[in-house]
Amino acid sequence: MAMIGGGPGAFIGPVHRIAAELDREIELVAGVFSSDAARSRAAADIYRIDPARAYPDLATMLASERQRADPADFVAIVTPNHDHLPSARAALNAGFAVISDKPMTATLTEAHALAKAVSASGLPYALTYTYSGYPLVREARARIAAGALGPVRKVVVEYPQGWLAGAAEGKQAAWRVDPARAGAGGCIGDIGVHAFHLAEFVTGLRVSELLADLGTVVPGRMLDDDCAVLLRFDNGARGVLLASQIEVGELNGLRIRVYGEHGGLVWRQETPNTLLLHHGDGRTEILRAGDAALGPDAARRTRTPGGHPEGYLEAFANLYRDFAEVLRGGTAPLLPGAADGLRSMAFIDAAVRTSAAGAGWTALTI
């Protein structure tokens, strides 16, 4: 694996490195870790890779890796959003498969361009919608698909955080509140898009219409930081999506609730090894990671026996395990790819545009 981004002090780059290497199928061997050549070189020490493969820029990395007898097989993109399109396109053009963090790009127009590049390249392309890697999220999806709740009628997904409640300080925050680097969406693109993907992933439904009310609460901020979106799904179910980064005290409180004709389920990211299943007769069943009752998809993505908690890193590692399968020529139907990316970008775009225009209900057509 070669990495783009993830330099000294970065958040998600080191997470990708740990997750990719967890099962020893993948090894980080190269990277352009920063747009600053000296900082990129300094990252060789952090990641303990050959300093000669901590490159000063992307063009040099792609050209040098292509000439090696043992080149990297793929590129992981963990830079701020505005860099996703140029980096992914350059890597694909140079013949490298790509796994990228979300959102796919900074804008919907860019996402269309990238989807075209992916399809023209014929190379694997995946997106790390982290929450789709959790075993109990996969179980929730499998149970709903098997009819455990009956036809889905209602979906409530919320993603509260509080870390941008004040002036955004620190570099993780700085690019997230800058439209030139984050894209058209603030909170909606940073975490609302995770909630959107999770809702469609778990239910197997598609959002057909939305009504968005995105607010900017912190004075002077140029992007949204507090979002409410009503959803209608293609089977007639209704939904609510809340995402906020100004809810003081909230950490990473992603939660999804789905209700069908004769059952409901609840999953929370901060207690990811428990899935509540409500039955129509009033009983509530507690499913736990590692339970023998879980289906094959959840079981295959659990590494430790029940009661030995796994979490964020392992969920990420599950996406890398799926990606390794694809690189070997196999399939991983649940691994998010360009189609999911395009859809998510259409969601962000529609929410931002129609909220600003007060446009009311809007079709989501991609």
Ligand SMILES: NC(=O)c1ccc[n+]([C@@H]2O[C@H](COP(=O)([O-])OP(=O)(O)OC[C@H]3O[C@@H](n4cnc5c(N)ncnc54)[C@H](O)[C@@H]3O)[C@@H](O)[C@H]2O)c1
């Ligand atoms: N899946 C998730 O749960 C999750 C969580 C956090 C962040 N993300 C996504 O990951 C991406 C990075 O977020 P972050 O929080 O790690 O940001 P960050 O600011 O902590 O790190 C970004 C890194 O990219 C480097 N960089 C910037 N431009 C570069 C370039 N042109 N070439 C090489 N390196 C460059 C920076 O130097 C920095 O090291 C964003 O797209 C974000 O949406 C996803």
